[in-house]
Amino acid sequence: MESKGTRIGVVVRVRPFLNKELKSGCTNDRIEVNSDDKTITVFSDQKQQKRFEFDEVFDESISQEVLYNQLKLDNLIKKVIEGYNATIFAYGPTGSGKTYTMEGYDYDKNLKPVLRDELKLGLIPRLVKNLFEEIKKAPKHIEYTVYCTYIQIYKENIYDLLNPAQIKPPGLKLRWNQQEEFYVENLFMHPCYSANEVLNHYNSGLKNRITSSHNANTTSSRSHSLLTLNIEAMDSETGSILTSRLQLVDLAGSEKVSQTGNEGSALKESIEINKALFTLRQVISTLASMRDGEASFVPYRDSKLTSLLKPSIGGNSYCLMIACIAPLDSFFDDNLSTLAYATKAACISNEPIKNIDPKTKVIKELRKEVKRLNFELKLANQQIMMLTEIVNLDPKEQATRLKEVEKLPMKAENLTRIQNLRSNIESMSPSSPLKWQSQTAYSKFSDAEFSDFSLSPEILSEKLYDSVKMIRDLMNSNKKLKDVVSDLTQQKRALEAENIQLQNENQDLQEKMEALENIVKGKGNSSKINSEIWMLQKEREGLIKRIELLEKENKTTNVVPINKGEWGWKSKRTVLRGRKHIDTVKPLSVVVSDRHYDPRNTIGRVTPKAVYRPLTQDYPIDMSKQEAINTLSQILMKGMPY
Numbered sequence: 294m295e296s297k298g299t300r301i302g303v304v305v306r307v308r309p310f311l312n313k314e315l316k317s318g319c320t321n322d323r324i325e326v327n328s329d330d331k332t333i334t335v336f337s338d339q340k341q342q343k344r345f346e347f348d349e350v351f352d353e354s355i356s357q358e359v360l361y362n363q364l365k366l367d368n369l370i371k372k373v374i375e376g377y378n379a380t381i382f383a384y385g386p387t388g389s390g391k392t393y394t395m396e397g398y399d400y401d402k403n404l405k406p407v408l409r410d411e412l413k414l415g416l417i418p419r420l421v422k423n424l425f426e427e428i429k430k431a432p433k434h435i436e437y438t439v440y441c442t443y444i445q446i447y448k449e450n451i452y453d454l455l456n457p458a459q460i461k462p463p464g465l466k467l468r469w470n471q472q473e474e475f476y477v478e479n480l481f482m483h484p485c486y487s488a489n490e491v492l493n494h495y496n497s498g499l500k501n502r503i504t505s506s507h508n509a510n511t512t513s514s515r516s517h518s519l520l521t522l523n524i525e526a527m528d529s530e531t532g533s534i535l536t537s538r539l540q541l542v543d544l545a546g547s548e549k550v551s552q553t554g555n556e557g558s559a560l561k562e563s564i565e566i567n568k569a570l571f572t573l574r575q576v577i578s579t580l581a582s583m584r585d586g587e588a589s590f591v592p593y594r595d596s597k598l599t600s601l602l603k604p605s606i607g608g609n610s611y612c613l614m615i616a617c618i619a620p621l622d623s624f625f626d627d628n629l630s631t632l633a634y635a636t637k638a639a640c641i642s643n644e645p646i647k648n649i650d651p652k653t654k655v656i657k658e659l660r661k662e663v664k665r666l667n668f669e670l671k672l673a674n675q676q677i678m679m680l681t682e683i684v685n686l687d688p689k690e691q692a693t694r695l696k697e698v699e700k701l702p703m704k705a706e707n708l709t710r711i712q713n714l715r716s717n718i719e720s721m722s723p724s725s726p727l728k729w730q731s732q733t734a735y736s737k738f739s740d741a742e743f744s745d746f747s748l749s750p751e752i753l754s755e756k757l758y759d760s761v762k763m764i765r766d767l768m769n770s771n772k773k774l775k776d777v778v779s780d781l782t783q784q785k786r787a788l789e790a791e792n793i794q795l796q797n798e799n800q801d802l803q804e805k806m807e808a809l810e811n812i813v814k815g816k817g818n819s820s821k822i823n824s825e826i827w828m829l830q831k832e833r834e835g836l837i838k839r840i841e842l843l844e845k846e847n848k849t850t851n852v853v854p855i856n857k858g859e860w861g862w863k864s865k866r867t868v869l870r871g872r873k874h875i876d877t878v879k880p881l882s883v884v885v886s887d888r889h890y891d892p893r894n895t896i897g898r899v900t901p902k903a904v905y906r907p908l909t910q911d912y913p914i915d916m917s918k919q920e921a922i923n924t925l926s927q928i929l930m931k932g933m934p935y
């Protein structure tokens with residue numbers, strides 16, 4: 294079933310006052326929440342009213358469990374299992390309860406998540422458990438695998454929260470795939486077979502999420518986080534594969550600088566967060582103002598967040614927006630803006646599409662075709678049998694039996710032909726000999742008509758033969774497709790194993806890096822460093838000896854200033870490529886300007902006042918200038934600086 298034009302669901306949740314807000318005497322005079330008629334009314338300074346209506350409005354008394362049940366998210370999970378994509382995202386100002394709604398964990402002094410109260414668990418853990426409960430109910434021949442990814446977008450960089458090697462800049466790249474969707478390159482996808490496995494990954498990812506404390510929220514998420522569950526259902530009976538995706542998004546909060554009190558780098562961070570949310574609001578506004586069938590430019594690509602949310606907002610997923618607001622009067626402007634965008638989002642229509650694997654689609658179509666051909670074959674057999682009997686009957690009976698044949702389901706043109714044949718037989722003289730009558734009846738048709746007359750036994754048997762051949766071909770290709778599916782399954786398993794191996798290797802590397810860091814910090818075994826230092830000292834001693842030798846040689850040589858034209862020194866610069874070249878290439882050309890020496894400059898570009906060329910056996914060497922020696926020493930000691 295393809296469901297078309299499903300509106301984005303929009304609900305609003307108002308959080309309760311926090312203890313510190315109650316103590317500091319914060320007020321709540323400008324917002325009126327009415328859960329029964331699903332409205333929120335806000336009052337401006339001048340006591341003007343604005344009323345907003347949503348799919349649901351939850352006041353501060355609502356618990357996490359009631360919220361989950363009232364949102365009827367088990368229905369959404371069923372859709373996901375059926376092969377539809379779905380997204381739930383929390384939107385609202387900083388400190389309005391987005392993370393609480395999605396996660397529900399408490400945070401310790403180091404801003405790390407801890408689970409103190411199961412009842413407080415947010416939507417994500419509940420959805421994950423619900424998903425696996427539904428999977429358990431599925432028939433045994435359908436094998437489900439849930440692949441879990443968890444990313445955060447921080448200052449327009451994408452980090453893999455489940456891969457410790459990818460939680461620092463530069464982050465992962467965003468790419469565009471053949472299905473015309475954005476995806477994150479090299480993202481770890483963890484195959485999971487139970488809710489606990491997913492939640493363990495999620496919890497480890499949460500620890501890597503960037504949070505900080507500011508005036509409006511002591512545990513503020515500074516990044517947008519996207520937990521994605523890719524579900525793959527493989528039917529071992531039919532070989533068909535069904536995929537779907539559940540995306541759970543906790544956005545960073547929009548924030549007013551005056552409210553957060555941020556300064557310096559935290560202020561810059563606020564600006565970055567607001568930039569991505571600005572693009573999200575632009576996308577929402579553009580889609581909301583588009584009329585049916587109208588094409589308009591939607592700036593999805595302007596931020597990584599909106600690029601990744603493209604299928605969810607105005608795309609082919611089911612989508613639920615949870616707008617969070619805080620009841621405080623100090624949040625008035627942010628609340629008003631949140632409610633305005635939530636209203637716009639409610640006007641956006643998505644077109645959820647069931648994801649069917651292309652191979653499964655072909656197999657389904659072939660099956661349908663085989664079924665149709667089998668039916669036609671059955672009919673053709675029936676007709677052949679009846680007509681074979683009719684040929685040997687007398688004309689009267691022939692006409693009666695042909696009437697019966699006419700009742701069989703058949704193509705319109707065949708029916709006309711049988712009817713013509715019958716009326717011909719009926720109009721014949723009853724005394725005519727049977728054989729002659731039959732021949733006359735057939736002879737009324739032209740040759741062309743006769744050859745095209747599909748009810749003649751020869752033609753029908755030919756058609757029968759063709760149909761059988763076609764069915765055999767279809768069955769063959771069906772079998773081939775099944776083989777392809779089983780190959781792909783094997784490949785998939787191999788890739789999964791490889792993925793796990795790579796993750797283990799990655800883990801090893803992490804450990805090695807940590808060990809090296811410990812060594813550098815002096816925590817670990819320092820013998821490696823000592824031997825490295827010893828080697829470097831040896832190398833240094835060798836170099837110093839070589840310089841001394843060169844200095845000695847220098848005393849016995851003359852100065853030969855170079856003319857550009859004479860020596861073509863532009864071409865000689867390649868000699869100065871590094872220490873090794875200087876050791877091996879002869880004659881040795883070192884060209885030094887009196888004013889400065891910049892090895893990255895081509896010597897040809899420097900206009901030297903005096904240029905010196907040290908030569909070996911073939912030429913007298915100029916080493917009387919101290920700069921040349923110094924430069925050479927520098928190169929020998931440190932290597933070329935590029």
Ligand SMILES: Nc1ncnc2c1ncn2[C@@H]1O[C@H](COP(=O)(O)OP(=O)(O)OP(=O)(O)O)[C@@H](O)[C@H]1O
Pocket residue numbers: 307308309311385386387388389390391392393394510512513514515544545546547617
């Ligand atoms: N429904 C609620 N019931 C009880 N406490 C809540 C509720 N919603 C939010 N809180 C509390 O309010 C504070 C702010 O909530 P939360 O961190 O979820 O806000 P946020 O919108 O995610 O903020 P940010 O955008 O800065 O991350 C937290 O201490 C949280 O525990």
